[in-house]
Amino acid sequence: MINAAEASIEASAEDDAERRRIRAKLYAPPKNRPQQGGRRSRPPQMQMNALEAQALAAQLEAEDNRLAGRRSG
The missing domain is CATH 1.20.5 (Single alpha-helices involved in coiled-coils or other helix-helix interfaces)
Known part of the structure; x- marks a missing residue:
């Protein structure tokens, strides 16, 4: 299901550069989550x-x- 959604989003891109931008945005880490050097800590x-x-x-x-x-x- 996710692959179909990803394929649909990429199909709307006009060129490879736009596909790369879409993929980078899609798989970018969340902006509102603080980075802790890859380590998750427990509450x-x-x-x-x-x-x-x-x-x-x-x-x-x-x-x-x-x-x-x-x-x-």
Whole structure:
């Protein structure tokens, strides 16, 4: 579906230079999004330190054991 839309847009171009301009505009990164050197960062509420990660792992292990009918220990 996207390929058909792209082909339709490019078909409206009169020459190769215009096709290149259309393609550059179509695939350009969004202007309102700040660039971070290619790295995406998580929002502060999604970050977790090592102690929180270990506590979560322990909770997951306990829940897994409970569901499997095993005793934790």
